[in-house]
Amino acid sequence: MEPIATLAPALAEASRTVGSPQIRNAGTLAGNLGTCSPAGDGLPVLAALDAQVTLLSAGGVRSMPVLDFMVGVKRTAIQPGELIAEIVIPVVRGWQGYAKVGVRNAMVIAVASACLVVDADRRTVALALGSVGPTILRCPDAERWLGEQLDWATMTAPAEVLARFRTLASEASRPITDHRSTADYRRHAVGVLAARLARRATAHPVAGTAV
Numbered sequence: 001m002e003p004i005a006t007l008a009p010a011l012a013e014a015s016r017t018v019g020s021p022q023i024r025n026a027g028t029l030a031g032n033l034g035t036c037s038p039a040g041d042g043l044p045v046l047a048a049l050d051a052q053v054t055l056l057s058a059g060g061v062r063s064m065p066v067l068d069f070m071v072g073v074k075r076t077a078i079q080p081g082e083l084i085a086e087i088v089i090p091v092v093r094g095w096q097g098y099a100k101v102g103v104r105n106a107m108v109i110a111v112a113s114a115c116l117v118v119d120a121d122r123r124t125v126a127l128a129l130g131s132v133g134p135t136i137l138r139c140p141d142a143e144r145w146l147g148e149q150l151d152w153a154t155m156t157a158p159a160e161v162l163a164r165f166r167t168l169a170s171e172a173s174r175p176i177t178d179h180r181s182t183a184d185y186r187r188h189a190v191g192v193l194a195a196r197l198a199r200r201a202t203a204h205p206v207a208g209t210a211v
Ligand SMILES: Cc1cc2nc3c(=O)[nH]c(=O)nc-3n(C[C@H](O)[C@H](O)[C@H](O)COP(=O)(O)OP(=O)(O)OC[C@H]3O[C@@H](n4cnc5c(N)ncnc54)[C@H](O)[C@@H]3O)c2cc1C
Pocket: 017, 018, 019, 020, 023, 026, 027, 028, 029, 030, 031, 032, 033, 034, 035, 039, 040, 041, 042, 082, 083, 084, 085, 107, 108, 109
């Protein structure tokens, strides 16, 4: 898993939840992005890290944020003749993690998922949600709230700040009811996931940060 586990730990964490070892060995990140399922496990991580995708065709090369590439349920901005040539993932200093819930613990399509990235240098927080909208959703209100309320010197936040973060994450979701879950459960679950990630983030001081 190295060097991914060190450079983009949330991507490593998400990748470990994909399918079975056979799927993980055969599948690619470009295939995960090309499928563009709202439940694709790599996608909230790419969205939270503000990754860029490079598209190559006989006509030339173009690049765009992954967030713009994912336009809907299994719909991307790719044009006929284009290939995903590269996915550029920024290396961010700070805690990052991925969590998902499904109907069982392995080989499971996410009923709700979330990726949290704390950027200790910019003092910003990014939260991306999966399986709770037509495509991956970022949560500007929740991100702003936690970024402003976090004590960046100690990497701590009071319980009421995390509770509000959970509410804002749930409010950012746009889930549907389908054969896997109800919209209400998804809305609830994604808030729980976001709050859990924030608790994990605030329990881990950033390496190199004075505490
Ligand atoms: C049993 C099973 C379990 C699975 N479990 C999970 C799971 O838990 N989580 C999850 O996220 N996914 C899961 N998947 C879905 C899938 O395997 C993964 O999303 C994987 O990352 C797909 O990668 P691939 O390289 O096999 O893509 P492919 O299946 O080869 O391609 C998928 C799509 O992307 C396009 N594509 C692939 N590469 C490129 C490229 N370079 N440029 C442009 N388009 C491209 C293809 O044309 C196709 O439309 C599962 C699949 C199976 C069969």
